[in-house]
Amino acid sequence: VGPVTDGVVPYPAEAAERYRAAGYWTGQTFPALLDAAVADHGGRTAVVGTGPSGGERWTYAELDARARGLAAGLAEIGVAPGDRVVVWLPNVPEYLEAVFALFRLGALPVFALPAHRESEIRYFAEHAEAVAIVTVGRHDRFDHAAAAHAIAAEVPSVRHVVVADVPGAEPVAGWLSLSSLRRTPPDTLPGDDADPSSVAFLQLSGGTTGLSKLIPRTHDDYLYSVRASAEICGLTAETVYLAALPASHNFTMSSPGLLGVVHAGGTAVLAPSPDADTCFGLVESERVTIAAVVPPLAAAWVQAAGRTQRDLSSLQVLQVGGAKCAPELARRIMPALGARLQQVFGMAEGLVNYTRLDDPDDVVLNTQGRPISPDDELRVVDPDDPDEPEVAPGEVGALLTRGPYTIRGYYRADEHNATAFTADGFYRTGDLVRLTERGDVVVSGRVKEQINRGGEKIAAEEVENHLLAHPDVVDAAIVGVPDDFLGERTHAFVVAVPDRDPPGSAALRRFVRERGVAAYKVPDVVEVVASFPATGVGKTSRRALRAALAAHLREES
Ligand code: J2J
Numbered sequence: 001v002g003p004v005t006d007g008v009v010p011y012p013a014e015a016a017e018r019y020r021a022a023g024y025w026t027g028q029t030f031p032a033l034l035d036a037a038v039a040d041h042g043g044r045t046a047v048v049g050t051g052p053s054g055g056e057r058w059t060y061a062e063l064d065a066r067a068r069g070l071a072a073g074l075a076e077i078g079v080a081p082g083d084r085v086v087v088w089l090p091n092v093p094e095y096l097e098a099v100f101a102l103f104r105l106g107a108l109p110v111f112a113l114p115a116h117r118e119s120e121i122r123y124f125a126e127h128a129e130a131v132a133i134v135t136v137g138r139h140d141r142f143d144h145a146a147a148a149h150a151i152a153a154e155v156p157s158v159r160h161v162v163v164a165d166v167p168g169a170e171p172v173a174g175w176l177s178l179s180s181l182r183r184t185p186p187d188t189l190p191g192d193d194a195d196p197s198s199v200a201f202l203q204l205s206g207g208t209t210g211l212s213k214l215i216p217r218t219h220d221d222y223l224y225s226v227r228a229s230a231e232i233c234g235l236t237a238e239t240v241y242l243a244a245l246p247a248s249h250n251f252t253m254s255s256p257g258l259l260g261v262v263h264a265g266g267t268a269v270l271a272p273s274p275d276a277d278t279c280f281g282l283v284e285s286e287r288v289t290i291a292a293v294v295p296p297l298a299a300a301w302v303q304a305a306g307r308t309q310r311d312l313s314s315l316q317v318l319q320v321g322g323a324k325c326a327p328e329l330a331r332r333i334m335p336a337l338g339a340r341l342q343q344v345f346g347m348a349e350g351l352v353n354y355t356r357l358d359d360p361d362d363v364v365l366n367t368q369g370r371p372i373s374p375d376d377e378l379r380v381v382d383p384d385d386p387d388e389p390e391v392a393p394g395e396v397g398a399l400l401t402r403g404p405y406t407i408r409g410y411y412r413a414d415e416h417n418a419t420a421f422t423a424d425g426f427y428r429t430g431d432l433v434r435l436t437e438r439g440d441v442v443v444s445g446r447v448k449e450q451i452n453r454g455g456e457k458i459a460a461e462e463v464e465n466h467l468l469a470h471p472d473v474v475d476a477a478i479v480g481v482p483d484d485f486l487g488e489r490t491h492a493f494v495v496a497v498p499d500r501d502p503p504g505s506a507a508l509r510r511f512v513r514e515r516g517v518a519a520y521k522v523p524d525v526v527e528v529v530a531s532f533p534a535t536g537v538g539k540t541s542r543r544a545l546r547a548a549l550a551a552h553l554r555e556e557s
Contacts, residue, residue: 002082003198004108008216009409009417012425016197019404022375024228025220027196030103031189033223033262038064041237041265048269048286049093056093060265063093066182067100071189073181074105074132077160081106081190084128084202087248088112088121088135088144091270094164094178095247096258098134103200106191110202110214111248114140115456118147118516119466123211125155127412128202132160134178145175147516196220202411203250203348206457208430208448210465213410213420215348222254223263225352225405228372229256230263232354233290233317233342239266240314242282242291244274245455250348251292251321276304280312287314292344294322294455296485299329302336315339317357321346321368322455323487324443330365343368345443349427350406351376353441367440368433376403379426380435383447388422396444399433400426449543451480451488456520458490460546463521466512472496472503475532477542478523479550492523493549495531502528 011019019025028036037046042061049056058066079085085102087109089095102109110128112121125133133152135144145163152158164178194200196219203215233256235241241261245252247270253259261268269286271279274297282288293301298320305312318337320330321344333341345368346352355369363369371378381388383398391397400422408425409417420428430448433441451458460478467476475495480488496502503511505526513522533552535544 003195004082004216007412008199009407011408019220019375022404024224024373024375024404025196026224027220028223029191029194029196029219030100030200030223031191031194033259034060034064034067034100037262037265044237044265045267046262047093047096048267049091050270050272050282058093063096063100065185066097067104068185068189069182070097070101070178071104071191072183072185074101074107076183077181079105079107079132083107084110084130086110086112086121086124086128086130086133088114088116088133088148089164089247090114090136090139091243091247091272092136092164093270095270096268098164098178104189104191106194108199108201111204111253113204113246113248113518115246115518115520117518118151120212120518121147122151122155124214125151125158128214129157131157132162133158134162134164136164137175194219205348205410206450207459207462208450209416210459210461212459213413213416215407216411217407221350221405225350225372226254226256226259227263229254229352229354230260232356232372233260233319234357235260235264235266237265239264239290240269240286240288241266242269242271242279242286242288244271244279244291244293244297251344251346255292255319255321255344255346255352257292276301276308280304280308280310283312283315284310289314290317290319291315292319292321295320295325295329295487296454298325298333299485302329302332305336312337317342319344323452324368327365341365345369345441347429349429351401351403351427351429355440363438363440366442367436368443370440371403373404376406377401377426378435378441380433383432394434394437396432396434398447399429399431401429402426449546451478451490453480453488453490453520454486458521463490463492463512463523466515466517467492467494467508469515470503470508470511472500473508477532477545477549479546479553481550481553489524491553492526493532494526494528496528
């Protein structure tokens with residue numbers, strides 16, 4: 001085992017050279033990122049966690065000692081450089097311990113969301129041939145450890161389930177607990193001399209066709225985006241960042257997120273829940289300076305701010321991203337929360353845009369900002385023309401991008417890569433955008449077959465496949481419906497087997513849930529119809545069908 005190269009599309013040598021020469025790729029690795037934080041800020045608080053038993057607070061030196069100790073224990077049970085390990089953890093300090101332990105080992109975290117369930121975790125484990133799953137016990141009324149053990153029994157590569165014994169989770173006989181793996185670390189660990197151009201971890205895509213794709217990110221490319229983001233967002237050692245969204249989300253991790261905080265030597269506060277009560281309490285008690293949320297959460301926080309007794313005066317910046325922040329919501333954020341709004345339009349594949357903290361209000365309220373890097377290349381093209389000519393300046397088109405931290409291909413996905421990327425290496429984001437005269441991006445829609453449910457991405461095809469597994473279902477199509485709170489919710493149309501009692505909507509929703517999928521993917525509404533409109537044949541007909549059904553819904557409402 002060694003660096004993961006199989007199934008990875010490397011940056012062309014010429015581009016890599018250019019990105020190094022420009023000073024973007026510095027050769028820094030994840031272990032080196034933590035080394036620097038320990039050297040410069042060892043005694044400062046790195047991470048604050050909360051749980052039923054109270055607060056947990058680790059300095060950078062403590063975080064590093066734990067990560068090294070765990071790395072040694074993981075090595076002892078056979079986790080080796082290049083191995084993949086699914087990290088399926090909620091927002092607990094052990095999240096950072098586990099992730100940095102894997103980096104110290106040269107093993108690759110595969111970042112699952114706590115909301116994921118058996119079907120997603122099994123697929124990640126299989127596709128990445130993971131050797132272990134790191135998770136918790138009972139959390140959010142779901143026994144993660146039991147599910148992980150069931151997956152380990154089915155997926156041959158998975159040899160271990162490591163359970164973080166966080167407060168509230170009761171150890172069960174047979175668990176390999178994370179704390180039992182903490183060892184006295186050796187002076188050096190295999191990840192300490194990792195190749196900075198190698199893949200450091202696998203992030204998840206929102207997915208468009210079937211299941212989420214895995215995204216291979218290198219030390220060089222990702223840490224460039226992290227350092228540059230930290231600078232754009234003004235992070236310092238005084239920063240107190242509130243992780244309200246799941247730690248594994250690319251936004252929370254890197255824009256500038258938890259890793260930006262480590263780079264700056266600030267403090268990361270891990271919120272156990274994103275609700276306003278919990279988060280406002282943490283803002284007050286920890287003097288939080290910056291937080292990152294999706295638009296529906298921003299709306300909920302704005303509402304709650306009107307009646308809170310909490311002191312929110314420390315909050316300087318509220319980052320909103322993951323889905324479009326409506327200008328009406330944007331306008332209410334600054335007055336309600338007393339914090340500067342920063343819009344963030346990013347993607348786990350790479351490209352991240354920010355409104356800058358000193359941008360005029362008009363730009364902050366009405367655009368999704370501009371790219372991190374002068375070498376982010378953005379092309380706005382006609383999505384209906386196979387030659388993809390650029391549209392006239394200021395016109396709406398499909399966004400293609402290439403740059404120093406945008407991947408050139410998904411992991412082990414040759415067939416999908418052939419359509420997801422252009423021949424010259426641009427990623428087809430699937431987003432419809434226009435560029436303002438200043439070069440700010442305004443997101444106006446999408447061409448991809450994905451629903452954005454309040455920042456949570458749902459591939460229509462994945463959910464359709466779950467519905468199609470029902471014995472009484474012959475066809476299924478999922479569409480997004482405008483929703484005041486979520487931006488979009490999901491509406492499933494189902495054609496049932498004829499001459500039988502059709503399954504009810506509640507039964508079909510339960511059926512999807514019981515197949516073990518994240519709750520946000522369970523259709524909000526299921527409607528059984530006699531037949532689908534005819535829209536032609538072939539793959540494009542799915543797109544046409546979903547469009548026709550969405551249009552039908554709009555007419556009805
Ligand atoms: C409209 N659509 C947006 C925005 C993302 C920072 C912030 C977000 C993500 C993320 C991220 C949007 N307005 N402000 O990784 O580092 C939609 C687009 C985009 C897709 C990517 C980060 N911000 N989107 O959301 O990989 O459709 O990353 O292509 O989850 O979310 O989703 P994801």
